[in-house]
Amino acid sequence: MPPYIVSSPLQGFTDYRFRNAHQKYYGGVDLYYAPYIRLNGKKVIKPGYQKDLQVKNNTTINVIPQVMTNSAEEFLFVSDYVQSLGYNELNWNLGCPYPMVTNKCLGSGLISDPDRIDGILDIVHSNSSITVSMKMRMGYEDASEILDVFPVLAKYPIKNIGIHARIGKQLYVGGVDLESFQRCVDSTDQTLYFNGDITSVARYREMTNRFPMIDHWMIGRGLIADPYLPMMIKEDATDYPEDRIDRFSKFHDRLFTEYSDKLTGDKAIIRKLLSYWEYFAQRFDNTARIIKNIKKTKTIEAYDKVIAEVFRYERSKSYIEV
Ligand SMILES: Cc1cc2nc3c(=O)[nH]c(=O)nc-3n(C[C@H](O)[C@H](O)[C@H](O)COP(=O)(O)O)c2cc1C
Known part of the structure; x- marks a missing residue:
């Protein structure tokens, strides 16, 4: 089976303009997550988010929208919106590490509150037919925070959990924590996607050897730096083509x-x-x-x-x- 490559969202970078250009000139990405929608207290989808998700701007690519929220009401508002455009899945961002987000119990700041996550998922699943997938770090303060979230997620038909193998407090400093990611693999039966620091074919190979049970790989910064990377991974190529x-x-x-x-x-x-x-x-x-x-x-x-x-x-x- 060829590797399944997911474009990890980067707000400000992987908008529909980038996604379409990437698909046209490179390809190799099976699925693009759109950068998150955030409402900031108002039930309004800003025009920039609308444009990014409009069907006419995403005709040749496979796209899943994402939301960053800690409110079931907002989640439902956004899921209704994306469903009205024809999307049937919404990815929930529990990964953003920046203090202005995490201080508000959003992004990776929410991982340490499994009860709140449970409450939101309960309301969402009781009131919407949307399929929910997750994108998370392993915690904010500590990589074991996610372990208490797995039993909550197991109560719902969560499609998959993309894990950026860092904690929020780390921002991007220091490497990915592969031992803690292994602990995640050992602690849940849910489908996990690996994310973090895949920047070369060699690194991809290293990760597949270490985690043979993972078959979805999310690439963020490595894909911007090297738009050829997904295709090279798929072709198991070590050298760039001449063109x-x-x-x-x-x-x-x-x-x-x-x-x-x-x-x-x-x-x-x-x-x-x-x-x-x-x-x-x-x-x-x-x-x-x-x-x-x-x-x-x-x-x-x-x-x-x-x-x-x-x-x-x-x-x-x-x-x-x-
Ligand atoms: C500038 C920037 C913007 C990002 N925006 C988002 C976002 O909108 N949603 C999200 O889930 N992750 C976002 N991320 C995190 C990336 O998707 C990814 O999880 C992270 O960069 C680690 O993967 P990588 O090492 O392959 O880049 C962002 C990261 C950066 C650097």
Whole structure:
């Protein structure tokens, strides 16, 4: 069986523009989770979220929407909304690690409260036909917090639990905690997806050898940094194909066009593309210099020159300062 690759959501990165461009120029992803919807107290789905999930913007890809909430009422509001668009699954974010979220008992801040999780799931399952899946860290303070959540989740028809093998307090500092992830595997019969730090084919192989019982792999930052990764994993390839730069250049141009249509002003467009380049540049030579040169640009013309030089260099592997 070929590996099942899931694009882990990154708010600000994996919107429909990115997802469609990725699917068109690379592929290899079986399922894309959309970044979370958050209501902030108002029962309104913001236009940006609406656009991201509209069927016409997601015709060629398999997408599951996500919600971040600690309220059954909000959960139901969002599930009604996504069902009205034709989605039949909603993923629940219990992973976000940032203090402004976790302090409000949201994201990974909710993992330590299994009773509250139970209450929300009870109301949701009593009032909606939506299929619920989870995306979690293993806790906020401690990786054993999730162990008390498993028996709660087992009471409901939860489709799967994607686990980012870190705790919230860690943010992204330090590695994934594979021993604690193994404890999760040993503590539940539910379907677990593995997530965290899959950035290369070699790393993917390492993880599949260590966790042969896992057959769904979620890739977040590694997929932005290297859009080729899912396809290379599927082909078990160790080297990039020869068309790497040509393909990346088309993919980049598509993203550029999409964000040029969305944003106003050269600076806003460059800032957006720069946020992607913070990841893309990790897979090119002269990473710091690429970022520095993009940061210096103030016009699209200057940006184009920097990018053209990156591609020229990568094709010829000789560098000329722009
Ligand atoms: C900028 C950024 C935005 C993210 N947004 C979301 C999100 O909307 N929903 C979610 O479940 N996880 C989100 N995550 C977490 C990732 O989906 C993923 O779980 C995490 O980065 C670990 O996987 P990775 O090592 O493959 O990146 C975000 C992470 C980053 C860095």
